Amino acid sequence: MEKKVRKITMNSNLGITYFLQVSWKEDLGNGFAITLSNGHSAWIGEVSDNDVSKEASDMEMDKIAYVDELKKAMILTATPSNKYTFDLIKDEESSEQYIFSYEKKLKEVSFKIGSLKVRNVNNPAEVINELIEHCLNCATELQINNEHLQKENERLRCDWNDMHEKLNKYVSGKEELEQELYTRFTCVLNKKKEKIRNLKEKLSESQQRETQQKIQQKSQDSVPFDTVPISELKDEDYGGSTDEEVKSQKTTLQPDLILPLRRQLGKIPHLKERLCTNQKTLPILMTFSLTFN
Amino acid sequence: TNIHVESTMFEDVEFCVMSGTNEYTKSDLEGKIAICGGVVVQNPGEDTYCVIAGSQNVRVKNLIAANKHDVVKAEWLLECFENKTFVPWQPHHMIHMCPSTREHFACEYDCYGDSYFTDTNEHQLKDVFNRMSSIQEKVPLDMIADLEQRYSWDDSSYSIFRQCMIYVDSFTSINDPNTKIHTSRLDVRALELRFHGATVVSSLKEGISHVLVGEDHSRIDEMKALRRTFTKKFKIVSELWVLDSLKLGKLQNENQYLL
Numbered sequence: 001m002e003k004k005v006r007k008i009t010m011n012s013n014l015g016i017t018y019f020l021q022v023s024w025k026e027d028l029g030n031g032f033a034i035t036l037s038n039g040h041s042a043w044i045g046e047v048s049d050n051d052v053s054k055e056a057s058d059m060e061m062d063k064i065a066y067v068d069e070l071k072k073a074m075i076l077t078a079t080p081s082n083k084y085t086f087d088l089i090k091d092e093e094s095s096e097q098y099i100f101s102y103e104k105k106l107k108e109v110s111f112k113i114g115s116l117k118v119r120n121v122n123n124p125a126e127v128i129n130e131l132i133e134h135c136l137n138c139a140t141e142l143q144i145n146n147e148h149l150q151k152e153n154e155r156l157r158c159d160w161n162d163m164h165e166k167l168n169k170y171v172s173g174k175e176e177l178e179q180e181l182y183t184r185f186t187c188v189l190n191k192k193k194e195k196i197r198n199l200k201e202k203l204s205e206s207q208q209r210e211t212q213q214k215i216q217q218k219s220q221d222s223v224p225f226d227t228v229p230i231s232e233l234k235d236e237d238y239g240g241s242t243d244e245e246v247k248s249q250k251t252t253l254q255p256d257l258i259l260p261l262r263r264q265l266g267k268i269p270h271l272k273e274r275l276c277t278n279q280k281t282l283p284i285l286m287t288f289s290l291t292f293n
Numbered sequence: 294t295n296i297h298v299e300s301t302m303f304e305d306v307e308f309c310v311m312s313g314t315n316e317y318t319k320s321d322l323e324g325k326i327a328i329c330g331g332v333v334v335q336n337p338g339e340d341t342y343c344v345i346a347g348s349q350n351v352r353v354k355n356l357i358a359a360n361k362h363d364v365v366k367a368e369w370l371l372e373c374f375e376n377k378t379f380v381p382w383q384p385h386h387m388i389h390m391c392p393s394t395r396e397h398f399a400c401e402y403d404c405y406g407d408s409y410f411t412d413t414n415e416h417q418l419k420d421v422f423n424r425m426s427s428i429q430e431k432v433p434l435d436m437i438a439d440l441e442q443r444y445s446w447d448d449s450s451y452s453i454f455r456q457c458m459i460y461v462d463s464f465t466s467i468n469d470p471n472t473k474i475h476t477s478r479l480d481v482r483a484l485e486l487r488f489h490g491a492t493v494v495s496s497l498k499e500g501i502s503h504v505l506v507g508e509d510h511s512r513i514d515e516m517k518a519l520r521r522t523f524t525k526k527f528k529i530v531s532e533l534w535v536l537d538s539l540k541l542g543k544l545q546n547e548n549q550y551l552l
Contacts, residue, residue: 195403
């Protein structure tokens with residue numbers, strides 16, 4: 001059984017505050033009971049499951065949508081209060097009965113969501129007592145719940161702070177460790193680089209010394225600077241040939257060269273003839289066969 | 294005198310043992326030396342190969358001050374016994390080196406004891422690092438960033454934010470630590486940033502690269518006003534930038550997280 005108490009005003013009597021208690025089982029659609037009181041008198045009434053369905057079909061509304069609308073009107077206090085209005089009017093048929101109606105106010109028109117007959121309670125003090133007791137119970141319950149939540153919150157905050165502190169420590173530790181490792185790494189690395197620098201220096205020093213020695217040796221060995229050693233000159237000019245050289249080759253190389261030359265020339269008869277008849281052409285033939293080889 | 298010589302690895306080598314270790318007494322060590330053919334003297338002289346010290350006492354300190362003998366840890370001796378060979382000295386064996394040994398070591402090792410020529414390994418490097426406890430001056434953080442960039446370590450997940458200097462919007466009044474917002478999610482983001490290499494600063498100053506803002510956007514206008522006065526413009530990003538970068542293990546482009 002759920003209960004909800006709220007404050008409302010009646011359209012026909014705006015100056016007075018009424019207390020409306022709605023009680024229901026599970027869902028408002030299953031029907032509900034209401035208790036109304038203005039502090040002096042009290043009225044009670046009931047709406048059955050069938051009444052709700054009938055009310056919904058009368059308004060040509062889906063039941064779920066209708067119940068939703070009912071909830072907004074009767075239970076939820078969050079919606080602006082002026083959207084829904086209530087009225088309590090004396091029933092013309094019976095002096096003991098009143099009609100409690102609830103309406104939804106739209107821009108220009110308002111439409112009735114529902115109404116029920118409520119009857120005057122003989123002993124309103126009892127009803128009012130019950131109302132107050134329910135409210136007090138609710139308040140106590142809320143307070144207990146509130147305290148519990150606050151404690152829980154406090155615990156979570158403590159845990160959070162604790163965790164944060166630890167995380168902070170770990171992160172700082174990681175940062176320090178990293179920095180320390182990098183520091184040591186750079187120290188060792190720089191020592192190696194220093195060594196490499198030293199070795200490099202030594203290498204270039206010794207290279208310099210070597211080239212200096214070479215230069216010194218050269219200057220000691222060689223003739224005055226505007227002449228070039230013969231050996232080097234020979235090397236450079238070897239590719240070219242002069243008449244004198246060919247002649248000198250002819251004289252020096254003849255015994256070695258002439259034999260294979262003859263063997264080759266033997267295969268070319270007319271050349272052989274010319275070779276035998278005209279000795280003067282020999283130098284030309286020699287160069288010819290040399291390129292052949 | 295009636296010692297049974299088991300090994301000749303220390304044959305005719307003269308030692309002077311100053312003190313023992315927790316496990317072996319001075320005479321234990323002397324006995325072991327003798328078994329290996331070594332000679333033990335009580336005072337180091339000209340022919341003494343080295344002084345062995347298990348623990349440092351006044352006599353050892355005096356010898357160090359005299360700077361005439363090498364003082365070697367007893368661990369070296371034990372290593373020799375264990376391996377049954379004459380283990381070459383390494384920097385971590387040495388308590389003190391006389392000038393000639395020092396010179397010899399200087400050719401082989403740097404001043405921290407890391408070899409110039411032999412590869413190192415995790416264990417050895419750890420050893421070297423452990424002996425470097427006296428280093429006071431730490432490398433600045435930006436140098437770490439440079440190092441990582443040079444050796445391409447900057448894609449490690451621990452250095453995602455290395456190039457970033459970040460102010461986290463965790464004060465209700467900018468730059469005022471007294472107005473710290475407690476148990477804020479941004480605090481965790483700040484720690485995450487630091488863990489992944491960022492420099493998190495507590496004042497929104499010239500030079501920062503990012504400002505991290507959470508759900509509360511009320512100070513953004515003020516930050517932007519401040520930014521107008523800065524030469525180096527920082528980016529104002531939402532915490533999603535951090536979360537996404539971490540999730541993907543890679544720095545995400547700030548542009549989709551700008552506020």
